[in-house]
Amino acid sequence: MSDDHALLLLALNVALSPRLGSAAFSVNDCTALAPLDVGAFIDKLEMAHAIREAPLDAMPGTYFLRYGELMFHTRALSYRLTPDIHLGANDEALSLLIEREYADASALFNLWLDFATADAMRYFFDKCTAFNHDLDAKQYSEVRSTLREALKTLSVSQVWFVAWKCVKDAASLARLVYYTEERATATLPGKVRRTLEKAEKEGTVIRKWDRPDHQPSGALGMLFTELFGIDEDTPGADVLALLNASRAEHCEPQNAMLPPEAVRRWLCEALANDTGPQMLERFAGLIRDGYDVDGAVHALLAPTPTSSAAL
Template identity: 35%
Template structure:
């Protein structure tokens, strides 16, 4: 027969049963039915015969050869045996064991190498410190928003990205990546699961979704909550950093609403379209509010849904028009068309902890227009700068106008700013900003 047996018993009756079970003719047909083999001792059911035979012998099918060693394959029962010669799709039992042992050795070597490379990585994480005072305004605001979500774990433990899902309406990944790239947030391998870190091209990598992060202690005050109070009590003055962070946040607020509207109409945006809309929205948010951009998103999605219902348009073609429609609506608004600013936030659409920080610190929300936001941050920056540099600013004002023989028109412009209600510092800055030709 095509099946070779290796017996694990010396019992003649058991050997005879196994031979009868596997006996076949030249064409591979079995000579006896399994039901004819029972009863045998305590075995009375045909279904138990194959299991018993496997316990007393190993069967090797000569018609099936291992794809690795070309030896006969071990089979468990009659249904596994083949009538014609062929190569198995899977390695034989012995080859599988060898492959498993080799995999275990490789895995052990990789773990040892990973532990070796992680050792200095872990040591650095335990000793690194940063200066909280030197952090940029945008970084400080993001950290305050993370602290609102994870509390003391920011400075005295670790947190993961899932913990920060409610940082913005679209999650936290981009903002955590920003702080991590700036070496403000660090990851702790000892707090993450074993699958979080791996070696690629000789370098340690980690899976962002599994990593655990923390804020290193302050170089002067350490990692206590008192140190973090430096960030909580911080006075903000970097107009550019604050403006860019607001725009980054506001874009997430707009895009969350866009995705919500698209889901209501079973519309799926391509990655390139999403990026294009994000860029257009960011530009629009320098002038308009989040709520006004929500109105645009509602309108263009509704128009695309109507377009898709026409016989000569498919849903995919209609969705592809959304990025252009968004830009077109902004162009119409720039030409004088009024955008509604009373669009309400859907119940499931969160503000996010970063949005709440902007609201508590600067009284900003979805109805704050971009133009007023930028103006407010610019004024905040000028105010801070004026308190420190007012004397230098006055000297530069006087020196510049004297050298250019433009003292009279410069003083007239300054007087108009004061009459408009601006402080001395703001009036000087506005005069210089609006009349650069007087100071060249």
């Protein structure tokens, strides 16, 4: 399993504990996983074959025929943990997720963005509901895309403040005689985008907002905090740096064993084969990805698997 799917499965285990390895569950049972988008996270795990659909455990009426075609109610589907090929579906198999070293910074950062966007959109959705802003699917999707991009640099708590400010401003517009609630709501996607663009252009420091009492971070958010020290106040840029630092830390013991002869041989071969520019380009890419010098050299020296070995 990739690191992002493994961490997500570990979070699901926490959210369902001790049920995951022993019983079927539905999306509705997984609300403790994340503040929003629980169905999308479950879909990720199913596509990764970490869990699988369990029709025999589904409630009556989950599956039905419509015009001769088999249909189903998505949130009523039942799932079970896919058994490990050696250990089955038990606590011993799940313990491997706890002991695992999570080091794929890119995959984990994308999972963080998925979670952070869900955390931000839950707050935005709640504020819209409180101020009677009923966004259509296109407007909702536009705001979601804007906030996900912002979370690559900003923290979730900063994005909450932007959401609060924009929803409050739109509510003020709705009270004007020449505005309707519908027209005020339609301004929200543009307001959110312009607020973030203005802050970036002017270098404005966006204040942080406290987590609402009714919106816990869920099992996935708790694991990001426990394993990497990342929470709603961590800016997106720092999230990536922390994940890269974790990967470099896992590589450190192996890097210390690099023999100087191997490094000299590698440099001589690059000069002899006229592959210096390509070597430097790969080296620079690894440094950008968070490796220290020893780690980057070790990665470059690692033997490339042959086709038969890969099989």
